[in-house]
Amino acid sequence: MATSIDKPMPQAEANIWLSECQAILQGAVGGFLFGIPLLYTVEVWSIGAATDPRWLLAVLAATLIGVGLLTQVEGFRQTLSLHPLEALLESIEAVAIGVVCATLALVLLRRITLATPLAEVLGKVVFEAVPFALGVALARSTLQGKRGRNVRAETSSEPEADPTANRRTTAPLSRRLSSPNRGNLGDALVDFDAALIGAVLIAFSIAPTEEVPLLAASLPPLWLLLIMAASLGLSYAVVFASGFTDRAERRQRGLLFSPITETLVAYLVALLTSLAMLVLFQQLNPSDPWSEWLSNILVLGLPASIGGAAGRILI
């Protein structure tokens, strides 16, 4: 980014490592956003499990070429111009981040367990890594919507403009005229609206598929806690830790909700959205046991919460 809201930090030694971690986290978040829909596809698991190792190498090479082409114009780091060789190094890093994220996601959904044979693990990881790696390479451009727009708004109007001025709101005056708390409440509602839209966008295409009950049925009961933790962690990482969103603006609005509260409430929004979608598609019936309702909602809640987090920073 050419301009940053925060004051530029001195280039301290620790800062290099922190910003590198942040870049990797940004890439991982982009990967999850792109990879989640294909992660919930039973065909990809079975194709991966049945593929010849030579073909897997070809898929890996194709991914590297595709990511390499993307890295010429995009990337998960903030660097704007690259040496061609540096682009190659960054695309290797992007594919590796994609492979790690895909593996973690497959373990989380128990598509890979200790009992899974090596050939099947490799096939699943290589095929699922394709969308994850592409997502990593596209991380910078996909997840920078709001900040990018704010920069444009600030250069066109006076510099002291409200950072939220370019967002549509149904109550334009409430923010300035009423007490600060009510203005914050309005902002929070806009945020949760955005979470709802994002959750529906990502999870709507997953809700009617048979993968949701299939995955839910294969999870041991305590594993659901891990799914919840992963949903909350990813949602937190997308919005707060990865630094995509405008922190100065968040600080202004952070009076009502702390980041952790906001993450929790957004997760509840994602779960309610999942419930609504599953009922809408008649995936859940009143005659089903409550444990099935719970596991299905939590399994769909993972993509919904990632979508919701992306929605909150993009909309």
Place this chain on the structure above:
Amino acid sequence: MDLPTPSDRSQPADTSKRFTQRSAAEWVTFIVASLILLGLVGLILFDWQTNQTQPPAFAVTVSEAVRVTDGRYYVPFAITNTGGRIARMVQVTGELNIEGADDETGEQQIDFLSGHETKAGSFVFTHNPQGGDLVVRVASYRLP
């Protein structure tokens, strides 16, 4: 949250110098990333060498621990693909022959069974399998 912004490395500098500006942290990332990818490629090659030459073969074990619930007999079984390649649509049949009663059969289709993978299930009979002759075998499978 007060994490610093990712350092802006887009300051004007001539491109020949830029390449050396890769920070130590970025080199660490690159080394770890290369190791991960090389490890993955190595595992794929290892799998190719060891597994892909062996066609599927099956071993079926029937457990002695028969469970009785509501007058039905649940006979657990486990099937292992002892070969290297994956088999699809593996059909396992269980036949129970008891003198003086009709034969009972159970059928089970397993969608995917990778090399060295074990999957388990149960046959359900209305007669006690210990009082008769139980044969569990793999009837057929498909290559992917």
